[in-house]
Amino acid sequence: MKSVEVNFDGLVGPTHNYAGLSEGNMASLSNAQNSSNPKQAALQGLKKMKALHDMGLTQGVFAPQERPDIYTLKRLGFQGSDAQILAAAYKASPSILASCCSASTMWTANAATVSPSADTSDQKVHFTAANLANKFHRSLEPKTTSNILQAMFADEKYFKHHQHLNDNEHFGDEGAANHTRLCQSYGENGVEIFTYGRFAFNRNMPAPIKFPARQTFEASQAIARLHGLSTEKAVFVQQNPAVIDQGVFHNDVIAVGNQNVLLYHEQAYLNTDAFVEEVRSKFTGEQLHFLKVTTEQVAIKEAVNTYLFNTQIVTLNDNSMAIIAPMHCRENKRVYDFLQSLIADNNPINDVKFFDVNESMKNGGGPACLRLRVALNEAELQAVNPACLLSNKLYEQLVVWVNAHYRDKLMIDDLRDPQLLIESRTALDELTEILSLGSVYRFQQ
Numbered sequence: 187m188k189s190v191e192v193n194f195d196g197l198v199g200p201t202h203n204y205a206g207l208s209e210g211n212m213a214s215l216s217n218a219q220n221s222s223n224p225k226q227a228a229l230q231g232l233k234k235m236k237a238l239h240d241m242g243l244t245q246g247v248f249a250p251q252e253r254p255d256i257y258t259l260k261r262l263g264f265q266g267s268d269a270q271i272l273a274a275a276y277k278a279s280p281s282i283l284a285s286c287c288s289a290s291t292m293w294t295a296n297a298a299t300v301s302p303s304a305d306t307s308d309q310k311v312h313f314t315a316a317n318l319a320n321k322f323h324r325s326l327e328p329k330t331t332s333n334i335l336q337a338m339f340a341d342e343k344y345f346k347h348h349q350h351l352n353d354n355e356h357f358g359d360e361g362a363a364n365h366t367r368l369c370q371s372y373g374e375n376g377v378e379i380f381t382y383g384r385f386a387f388n389r390n391m392p393a394p395i396k397f398p399a400r401q402t403f404e405a406s407q408a409i410a411r412l413h414g415l416s417t418e419k420a421v422f423v424q425q426n427p428a429v430i431d432q433g434v435f436h437n438d439v440i441a442v443g444n445q446n447v448l449l450y451h452e453q454a455y456l457n458t459d460a461f462v463e464e465v466r467s468k469f470t471g472e473q474l475h476f477l478k479v480t481t482e483q484v485a486i487k488e489a490v491n492t493y494l495f496n497t498q499i500v501t502l503n504d505n506s507m508a509i510i511a512p513m514h515c516r517e518n519k520r521v522y523d524f525l526q527s528l529i530a531d532n533n534p535i536n537d538v539k540f541f542d543v544n545e546s547m548k549n550g551g552g553p554a555c556l557r558l559r560v561a562l563n564e565a566e567l568q569a570v571n572p573a574c575l576l577s578n579k580l581y582e583q584l585v586v587w588v589n590a591h592y593r594d595k596l597m598i599d600d601l602r603d604p605q606l607l608i609e610s611r612t613a614l615d616e617l618t619e620i621l622s623l624g625s626v627y628r629f630q631q
């Protein structure tokens with residue numbers, strides 16, 4: 187049975203803004219308080235989805251969440267009408283209000299960890315929504331993320347959903363951003379690589395000093411257990427704490443894999459040689475390509491600024507691979523030259539395509555952050571909610587929907603505008619119809 191990898195891209199929500207909420211994420215901090223353009227952000231994301239669809243890939247759409255999150259504001263003691271709650275929260279702390287308005291669910295690489303059926307003990311596709319416990323604004327995501335995942339992958343014959351790990355930093359889990367799967371072809375048993383930033387229960391182990399390590403070893407192990415992965419096929423590797431302290435807040439900012447290719451920076455991991463050896467020994471298949479990028483070729487700072495590694499490597503229908511990169515990689519000569527040499531070299535990557543996802547990049551989200559990968563065989567693909575798979579018609583519909591509902595300018599001050607809440611709910615209500623999701627949002631229940 188033929189298997190494919192489907193990218194489910196996060197549709198940017200109507201409250202997309204720059205609030206400087208993510209310590210350790212350079213772009214988020216440096217663009218704090220800038221004005222955002224939610225309409226453009228959503229259209230940029232849709233354009234990337236459409237381009238991948240046009241390249242012959244199967245492309246999915248992952249719905250955004252309800253923001254402002256009035257329920258969280260109520261839980262924090264703000265009372266009265268919706269308008270009063272928004273005003274009181276803004277008065278108490280614009281940052282608390284901004285956290286409850288963040289459109290951060292667009293980065294669906296952080297939505298969940300997914301293990302394809304070829305890897306799991308019960309041969310189902312397993313999903314665990316990430317708890318995102320390290321950042322308050324992101325910790326608001328997992329419950330609704332699960333609702334949406336279940337609305338997209340409903341058939342219990344094929345799909346298994348787990349509750350997100352306990353909401354505590356000991357089990358801090360950032361989903362697929364710290365998870366890479368290497369395999370000969372998507373339908374074959376693969377090696378699942380879990381990258382963590384620190385140990386929660388052992389203070390003697392290495393850890394970053396300046397910025398937080400969001401993912402713990404214990405969380406990664408829990409996910410592998412829940413998904414029924416064989417120890418023969420799972421690899422746990424620590425991220426180099428020194429690069430976390432330079433702004434590499436997720437592993438997908440410094441490494442990217444696809445099938446039998448791993449593109450990684452030489453400073454990405456601790457004990458790289460042992461890691462490479464372990465992957466080699468656990469991988470079944472023909473040739474593995476470890477494409478190492480040295481500091482001399484691309485410095486960590488350049489990798490963080492251009493998001494060279496937050497690219498998508500995709501397999502096209504002729505089995506060649508292409509790399510989907512942000513514009514920043516075209517604008518930086520060294521990175522651009524590196525990419526040209528990469529596609530000219532003897533490895534499966536033969537093409538590079540650049541995309542403008544700048545509205546997302548300004549919050550530290552490149553092309554790879556915007557997508558959740560789900561490898562599916564034919565029967566599983568048939569069982570996916572078809573309304574969430576991109577077609578020309580769905581693309582046109584979503585463009586019309588964005589143009590009808592989204593603003594083209596948003597400042598932190600605007601987040602207390604009760605009209606924005608109404609606009610956002612109206613838009614999402616319509617979206618659940620378009621994507622046939624049912625009542626996944628609290629305001630609909």
Ligand code: SUG
Pocket residue numbers: 203204205206207208211214215288290293295296321324363436438439549550551552554555
């Ligand atoms: O969690 N930015 C996100 C970016 C996530 C990128 N994802 C991956 N690398 N997979 C984060 O730091 C910024 C929000 C703000 O500051 O307004 C933010 O949440």
